[in-house]
Amino acid sequence: MRRRPVITLGLVLLVLGFFSLLLYAGDQKEKPKYISGTLVDTKCYAMGGFVMNDHKDMKGNKLPNCATACAVMGIPVAVLDGDKNVHVIAGPAGGYSKWMAMEVRLTGMYGKYAEVFIPESIEVKEKGKWVKKDLPGAMM
Numbered sequence: 001m002r003r004r005p006v007i008t009l010g011l012v013l014l015v016l017g018f019f020s021l022l023l024y025a026g027d028q029k030e031k032p033k034y035i036s037g038t039l040v041d042t043k044c045y046a047m048g049g050f051v052m053n054d055h056k057d058m059k060g061n062k063l064p065n066c067a068t069a070c071a072v073m074g075i076p077v078a079v080l081d082g083d084k085n086v087h088v089i090a091g092p093a094g095g096y097s098k099w100m101a102m103e104v105r106l107t108g109m110y111g112k113y114a115e116v117f118i119p120e121s122i123e124v125k126e127k128g129k130w131v132k133k134d135l136p137g138a139m140m
Contacts, residue, residue, distance in 0.1 A: 032107050040079075042088060045078065071096055088117065095135075096136055
């Protein structure tokens with residue numbers, strides 16, 4: 001007879017422990033990710049591997065400030081890291097236009113349902129030093 005309350009109490013504690021673990025796991029925020037590299041416009045990089053702001057079109061014509069112009073027009077921008085991985089940025093491309101072809105460091109997270117990087121902060125390398133900048137048009 002005394003065994004039944006002990007077993008019931010054990011089961012209740014087990015169920016409460018399980019639900020506590022689920023609540024704890026759901027509360028954990030994803031750790032921020034860090035990416036760094038050169039800021040490129042996705043069109044020119046995809047078509048010609050261009051990482052500079054000034055480059056040439058496929059016919060050899062000079063295109064000064066092309067990466068900046070592409071970003072201003074809304075063509076998505078990305079960070080090209082040292083391993084040649086392209087991290088597309090989820091954000092207003094025009095806001096990044098002044099930093100095209102510059103080294104940047106971003107803190108943020110990768111999208112859960114799309115292969116994009118959602119930045120929370122940005123630093124730009126200017127004259128050999130990292131300078132924190134305001135994130136352009138943050139959506140969150």
